[in-house]
Amino acid sequence: MLSLASGYGNFAVPKVALAAADEALRHAREHDQPLSVSPAAGLPELREALAQRYRQRGATSVTAEQVLVTAGAKTGLFAVLSEILRPDDDVLLPTPNWFGFYDLVRRASGTLRPLPLSAADNYAFTPEMLRAALTPATRLLILSNPGNPTGRVYSQSEWAALLAVAAEFPNLWVLSDEIYEGISFGPEPVPTLLAQPSPHERHVVVSGFSKSLALAGWGVGCLVAPPELARAVAARLFSTGVAVPVTAQQAALAATQHANAIGAALCAQLQPTRQLLLAGLAALPGASAVVAPEGTYYVFADFTRFLAPGLPLPEASAQLVRRLAAAGVEVVDGATCGAPGFLRLSYAVAEEDLRRALAIIEVTVRA
Numbered sequence: 456m457l458s459l460a461s462g463y464g465n466f467a468v469p470k471v472a473l474a475a476a477d478e479a480l481r482h483a484r485e486h487d488q489p490l491s492v493s494p495a496a497g498l499p500e501l502r503e504a505l506a507q508r509y510r511q512r513g514a515t516s517v518t519a520e521q522v523l524v525t526a527g528a529k530t531g532l533f534a535v536l537s538e539i540l541r542p543d544d545d546v547l548l549p550t551p552n553w554f555g556f557y558d559l560v561r562r563a564s565g566t567l568r569p570l571p572l573s574a575a576d577n578y579a580f581t582p583e584m585l586r587a588a589l590t591p592a593t594r595l596l597i598l599s600n601p602g603n604p605t606g607r608v609y610s611q612s613e614w615a616a617l618l619a620v621a622a623e624f625p626n627l628w629v630l631s632d633e634i635y636e637g638i639s640f641g642p643e644p645v646p647t648l649l650a651q652p653s654p655h656e657r658h659v660v661v662s663g664f665s666k667s668l669a670l671a672g673w674g675v676g677c678l679v680a681p682p683e684l685a686r687a688v689a690a691r692l693f694s695t696g697v698a699v700p701v702t703a704q705q706a707a708l709a710a711t712q713h714a715n716a717i718g719a720a721l722c723a724q725l726q727p728t729r730q731l732l733l734a735g736l737a738a739l740p741g742a743s744a745v746v747a748p749e750g751t752y753y754v755f756a757d758f759t760r761f762l763a764p765g766l767p768l769p770e771a772s773a774q775l776v777r778r779l780a781a782a783g784v785e786v787v788d789g790a791t792c793g794a795p796g797f798l799r800l801s802y803a804v805a806e807e808d809l810r811r812a813l814a815i816i817e818v819t820v821r822a
Contacts, residue, residue: 456780456783457812459809460786464666464725466671466721469668469717471709472670475708496685496698497704498524498705505679509650514679518682524677524707528634528661528676530696534692535680535688538684539628539684543566544594546594547595547597549598551797552602552603552792553632577607582619591624594626595627597630598617599631600614600648603635604789606751606753607749611650628657629648632662633645637718638666638725640748645750659681667717674700675704675707727806731810735816736756752802753802755799757797759796761775782819787799787800
């Protein structure tokens with residue numbers, strides 16, 4: 456089976472991260488000592504390094520006390536959602552979006568309400584759309600930048616316009632998932648929510664090291680929140696789990712200190728398969744112009760023209776995904792992200808595997 460469905464890339468672990476983890480193990484081995492145990496909120500030096508990186512990205516007031524290190528991004532997401540949400544709170548999610556939000560919000564007692572965006576205008580999200588969707592009962596707005604699965608990057612000016620509307624709702628929290636921020640092919644770096652004014656102190660960012668910093672499998676995430684919320688989440692993490700192992704945090708510290716170089720190397724590695732996937736999709740029957748996504752290592756491609764007629768869209772979408780799997784290619788059904796008939800295809804795979812997968816896809820949709 457050739458998988459274009461994985462959320463993890465085919466990236467080598469950065470050498471600086473391996474060296475840092477090795478050093479922590481060497482010290483324990485040579486001194487015949489146990490590994491040290493991190494505070495629940497994370498190693499102070501890693502929290503400070505992350506705060507410094509956000510300050511360099513324009514979030515000039517972020518401090519280390521606002522930064523928490525979590526056992527992967529999902530743990531951080533669930534912890535902060537559990538602190539913010541009350542039973543049946545309204546959560547607004549522009550879609551298509553990462554399928555994991557649906558279950559995380561449900562488990563944190565919230566009620567997720569999709570706000571569909573359109574591929575026809577490259578998933579534009581306007582202040583007017585946001586104002587029409589928000590109500591006084593909306594507790595949380597979740598955004599992803601870059602967007603997963605679409606790869607859409609929202610600019611500083613788009614952020615500012617949306618947040619001007621959000622500021623009209625003083626009880627509204629805004630959470631930005633920025634885990635792909637280092638995988639960007641646009642002319643400008645991906646902006647962070649934390650660089651925008653937060654008049655009601657209700658902006659939260661969740662991120663991690665598995666995508667943009669090539670530490671998949673190391674189980675390190677992070678979140679940045681206003682101080683009071685950060686303290687509450689830290690207490691929850693202390694009560695419900697264990698701190699991220701020091702070896703993984705030392706690797707994450709080294710990756711943070713070399714984040715720009717690591718991100719640039721990953722993007723350079725991805726360029727050939729990015730172009731190959733875009734060209735392969737453009738060569739399929741009936742293909743319209745494909746808008747190259749600015750971020751992530753996915754293309755969210757429109758396959759609605761290949762769906763079986765007469766079936767409800769979600770069922771037809773699932774059927775197409777099953778046909779491709781039977782032929783030997785695994786993809787993500789866009790229906791799980793709120794867009795049936797679209798497929799999320801990863802190009803963070805070996806070039807030869809991608810060529811074979813594209814050949815199979817073409818034969819299958821032509822059949």
